Amino acid sequence: MCGPFKGFQGILRLLEMIFSAAALVVIIFRDRMVVPWGVWCEFVWVFCIVVPLVLMVVECNQWHILLSAFLPNWADLTCGLTQVCETMIFSATVAFAAVFTCLTCIVDILCVIFSLAATVCFLIDLIMQKMKRPSGYMSSRRGALRISEAFVACMILTAATDHFVRGEWFYKPFGMILCAVIFGVCLLVTALIIVLNLLKLLQCLLVFKLSLLEFVFNIVAVVLYLLALILWTVFGYRRYMHNPYSCTKCTYADMNAVTVGGSLNLILYIVDLVLSLKSL
Secondary structure (H helix, E strand, O other): OOHHHOOHHHHHHHHHHHHHHHHHHHHHHHOOOOOHHHHHHHHHHHHHHHHHHHHHHHHHOOHHHHHHHOOOOHHHHHHHHHHHHHHHHHHHHHHHHHHOOOOOOHHHHHHHHHHHHHHHHHHHHHHHHHOOOOOOOOOOHHHHHHHHHHHHHHHHHHHHHHHHHHEOHHHOOHHHHHHHHHHHHHHHHHHHHHHHHHOHHHHHHOOOOHHHHHHHHHHHHHHHHHHHHHHHHHHHOOOOOOOOEOOOOOOOHHHHHHHHHHHHHHHHHHHHHHHHHHOO
């Protein structure tokens, strides 16, 4: 191996792209994915191809040195992005195996194997980078919390969308749609806060300190998530004796996933609120 594939980490990134691409190609030739969980899996595999490729190209051309004025510690950024890829592709592997795979589905089993292989490669890559103990926002406790909040929100929105797509028309009340809007807005603001913490120059555009902005947002997020959980529970489980889905084999899996994910994110935002209060 030479060039960008020189060294064990370069080989790992090559394997990450190959296995992620293999999982994507198998599914593309299998059939068109229109189910929200399938769309999520395809997005994850594309994301896990693009991220190692971009990191490899930037490092090969030494562009990260030129970007040092705008970007944080490069080792911290690459470690954080690898952790994001590892978490996302693990979720895609589990979701695809649970939703689409059966004992006689050879193509789906092959896709799960490729995705699982990519998961292992990202995990090894992440462990190697963590051993170097990078310092920065992505490796900090606050950064890990924000990334976790964004990831869980993606899972919540995927499950909610799957519920709306599969469910019957009377199981799409305004209260549940409002919950999805709340989850989406909190996700966008969380992603914006992550970007602001990474790109320090953008903080100059803020009227208030970023720490104060995070504190206020955490309060709003806790209140909104609490409201969304109440609305989702009231409207979603109101007719618990009736299957909300148009297919007889479907269950309350999506509704339960939103409830559990929303509760988890509520806890994460409460913890983040406490930490942001201490940092004021």
